[in-house]
Amino acid sequence: MTAHTHHHVHEHELSKTDPRVKLLAAKIKKENHKPDALIEILHTAQNAFGYLPKEVLVYIAHELKLPPSRVFSTVTFYHFFSLKSKGEHTCLVCTGTACYVKGAQALLNKIESQFALKPGQVTTDNKLGVAVARCIGACGLAPAVVIDNEVQGKVTADDLINSINGKIATI
Amino acid sequence: MNKIPVIIDDKNFEVDPHKTILEVCREHDIEILTMCHLKGLTDIGACRLCLVEVEGINKLLSACTTKVAANMVIKTQTERIKKYQRITTELFFAERNHVCAVCVSNGKCELQNLGYKVELDRIRYPHLFPQCEVDTSHPWYVMDHNRCIMCTRCVRACNEVEGAHNWDVMNRGHQVRIISDFNTPWGESTTCTSCGKCLHACPTGAIWPKAIVQGQLEKNPGMVNELVERRKMKL
Numbered sequence: 001m002t003a004h005t006h007h008h009v010h011e012h013e014l015s016k017t018d019p020r021v022k023l024l025a026a027k028i029k030k031e032n033h034k035p036d037a038l039i040e041i042l043h044t045a046q047n048a049f050g051y052l053p054k055e056v057l058v059y060i061a062h063e064l065k066l067p068p069s070r071v072f073s074t075v076t077f078y079h080f081f082s083l084k085s086k087g088e089h090t091c092l093v094c095t096g097t098a099c100y101v102k103g104a105q106a107l108l109n110k111i112e113s114q115f116a117l118k119p120g121q122v123t124t125d126n127k128l129g130v131a132v133a134r135c136i137g138a139c140g141l142a143p144a145v146v147i148d149n150e151v152q153g154k155v156t157a158d159d160l161i162n163s164i165n166g167k168i169a170t171i
Numbered sequence: 172m173n174k175i176p177v178i179i180d181d182k183n184f185e186v187d188p189h190k191t192i193l194e195v196c197r198e199h200d201i202e203i204l205t206m207c208h209l210k211g212l213t214d215i216g217a218c219r220l221c222l223v224e225v226e227g228i229n230k231l232l233s234a235c236t237t238k239v240a241a242n243m244v245i246k247t248q249t250e251r252i253k254k255y256q257r258i259t260t261e262l263f264f265a266e267r268n269h270v271c272a273v274c275v276s277n278g279k280c281e282l283q284n285l286g287y288k289v290e291l292d293r294i295r296y297p298h299l300f301p302q303c304e305v306d307t308s309h310p311w312y313v314m315d316h317n318r319c320i321m322c323t324r325c326v327r328a329c330n331e332v333e334g335a336h337n338w339d340v341m342n343r344g345h346q347v348r349i350i351s352d353f354n355t356p357w358g359e360s361t362t363c364t365s366c367g368k369c370l371h372a373c374p375t376g377a378i379w380p381k382a383i384v385q386g387q388l389e390k391n392p393g394m395v396n397e398l399v400e401r402r403k404m405k406l
Binding site (some may be wrong): 046054057058066067068069070072073077 | 354
């Protein structure tokens with residue numbers, strides 16, 4: 001899990017002193033600015049920034065000498081890449097059959113009442129994002145959630161809220 | 172180069188081995204329906220209209236991307252092929268918002284002509300009626316996504332012939348859209364040279380010049396291949 005930072009990406013240009021930009025620049029250099037390395041470089045960028053801001057895509061397209069539309073096409077083709085911030089902390093609620101039966105909906109309801117978030121949304125301060133997954137393959141742990149890439153099983157609504165609040169409080 | 176024998180619709184032909192089934196059929200006036208094929212551009216086998224039957228192969232093959240082989244037995248007019256051509260055409264119409272009566276391409280549209288060709292009298296699939304944008308930001312041209320069939324001829328003309336690569340495709344499935352740059356309005360594109368090749372490559376009324384009225388669109392898709400051929404000429 002890459003550490004998320006608090007820097008907000010500015011509208012138009014990337015700061016050369018931003019450690020995330022340095023990381024990205026190093027990766028591009030390592031790949032010799034090869035256009036074929038687009039996907040690997042996008043992975044690095046998304047890991048560093050948590051998502052792919054437009055400024056980052058502009059930078060990558062420029063550095064790899066790729067047409068902007070080619071970069072955008074690749075980013076939107078793969079579900080893994082995201083153009084929107086998923087939040088500094090993420091809570092993924094499994095809604096597969098087992099978790100559904102074991103009360104995934106109650107978890108989502110609790111999140112909605114506590115944080116005013118529906119699946120796919122991010123809080124206005126960008127602290128927390130909530131998503132759902134069809135099945136994360138942890139049916140024995142139903143209902144399961146993934147908080148910041150950490151699986152938690154057999155959670156109750158109150159456990160979940162406590163865990164999320166704990167994560168948000170850490171940074 | 173030595174010619175190879177093939178049988179197309181029960182007739183014998185001697186053909187060049189490096190050619191595609193589509194090229195061979197076109198040379199011999201055997202009709203193959205196409206939509207994503209445009210002479211001069213790379214074939215991608217996307218529209219599935221040019222499907223043919225080849226003896227010994229169970230699945231249908233796209234004529235534009237399959238090369239002929241010695242003693243190949245090809246059928247282009249079977250009931251099975253006609254059925255799929257009909258389905259494909261119906262899906263084109265069901266996927267976006269095609270309203271011929273108010274379209275600039277009315278009467279000169281490849282999609283409309285295809286409809287006549289397969290004798291389309293109704294569409295058996297529910298229309299998706301997607302919300303599509305009409306991008307009028309370019310000073311001379313309009314991109315109407317309602318009329319786009321995602322053949323990507325504009326994308327290939329822009330990339331392969333003009334070399335600008337303004338266009339590409341975003342998303343996947345029924346959410347695919349043609350985009351310029353980072354899904355930027357066409358008029359704000361940093362790569363478009365306003366050459367107009369995409370407009371001529373487009374088989375429908377999806378890309379058209381401003382200042383023309385309904386049904387008055389004149390396109391010249393052949394210009395793409397003319398350019399490609401002229402560039403091959405040695406001076």
